[in-house]
Amino acid sequence: MPLALAGKAPLQRKPSQKTGQEKRGLSTRTVERAAPRMEGEFHMPTRLTAAGPFSQDERDAVYRAIFTRRDVRSQFLPDPVPPEVLERVLLAAHHAPSVGFMQPWNFIVIRSRDVRHAVKDAFCRANDEAAKLFSDERLRLYSALKLEGILEAPVNICVTCDRQRGGPVVLGRTHNYDTDLYSTVCAVQNLWLAARAEGLGIGWVSIFNDADLRAILNLPEHVVPVAYLCMGKVKELHAAPELEARGWGRRLELASLVFEDSWGAQGCASPAKTEASSPA
Numbered sequence: 270m271p272l273a274l275a276g277k278a279p280l281q282r283k284p285s286q287k288t289g290q291e292k293r294g295l296s297t298r299t300v301e302r303a304a305p306r307m308e309g310e311f312h313m314p315t316r317l318t319a320a321g322p323f324s325q326d327e328r329d330a331v332y333r334a335i336f337t338r339r340d341v342r343s344q345f346l347p348d349p350v351p352p353e354v355l356e357r358v359l360l361a362a363h364h365a366p367s368v369g370f371m372q373p374w375n376f377i378v379i380r381s382r383d384v385r386h387a388v389k390d391a392f393c394r395a396n397d398e399a400a401k402l403f404s405d406e407r408l409r410l411y412s413a414l415k416l417e418g419i420l421e422a423p424v425n426i427c428v429t430c431d432r433q434r435g436g437p438v439v440l441g442r443t444h445n446y447d448t449d450l451y452s453t454v455c456a457v458q459n460l461w462l463a464a465r466a467e468g469l470g471i472g473w474v475s476i477f478n479d480a481d482l483r484a485i486l487n488l489p490e491h492v493v494p495v496a497y498l499c500m501g502k503v504k505e506l507h508a509a510p511e512l513e514a515r516g517w518g519r520r521l522e523l524a525s526l527v528f529e530d531s532w533g534a535q536g537c538a539s540p541a542k543t544e545a546s547s548p549a
């Protein structure tokens with residue numbers, strides 16, 4: 270089934286609808302401002318919009334999406350994902366930051382059962398290999414975990430990174446070649462959070478041999494499969510990461526991860542003093 274975006278005028282207004290300021294009747298003033306011109310310098314006029322803090326409700330909504338987002342493997346409903354909802358979450362992904370505005374991503378939307386079966390087989394092969402890396406109690410625990418929802422989720426999305434987009438020299442990527450991959454991961458996170466706000470769950474599956482995914486999805490050599498995502502409507506989500514609930518790992522203390530000025534230096538301003546308790 271084609272995406273709602275195919276052959277349609279693209280969404281002009283982002284689905285964020287109105288900002289808090291607009292709702293309150295305040296104008297989001299756009300300022301055309303020509304920067305002072307130095308002789309011999311070329312300046313484009315800049316366009317600025319108001320950027321104060323969100324209203325309390327808006328902030329709550331943003332943090333709610335962040336703190337209640339979960340990786341989903343088992344809670345998918347079979348209901349189809351409405352095309353306009355899919356379009357919104359893809360648009361959110363497409364508005365991620367990217368190095369040099371490279372926008373290296375593509376989104377392969379997969380609904381075909383045949384393709385998903387092939388991907389599931391690839392997962393099973395890789396997962397058997399992965400299990401061999403654990404032993405004893407860890408192996409027992411690993412084997413009991415469900416680590417994908419490829420067939421249960423009605424939609425799968427492979428987010429790829431085209432390493433050649435933008436040509437051989439990309440602003441900002443000149444000294445760190447992998448920044449295109451980092452950009453693509455930013456798109457994944459945007460998609461994940463927008464999906465949470467839309468009542469969609471997402472599960473990231475990474476247990477594949479790269480060559481398998483490449484062959485199934487016909488990826489050209491210069492395109493990297495960055496994320497394989499299972500997506501569908503959900504009614505319930507785990508309150509905390511499932512791997513924590515099942516005793517695989519736990520969230521580290523933020524305070525132990527924040528350093529000041531150099532690696533390992535924990536100063537008096539570390540979040541231990543100020544950290545608000547996060548829900549999960």
Ligand SMILES: Cc1cc2nc3c(=O)[nH]c(=O)nc-3n(C[C@H](O)[C@H](O)[C@H](O)COP(=O)(O)O)c2cc1C
Nearest residue numbers: 338339340342415416417473474475476510511512
């Ligand atoms: C890069 C990446 C790869 C992941 N791969 C898998 C995977 O193959 N299978 C799985 O069940 N979860 C996978 N996850 C989900 C993590 O296990 C999950 O994010 C983590 O346990 C924290 O839980 P939460 O996302 O629900 O907060 C992946 C997450 C990321 C960011």
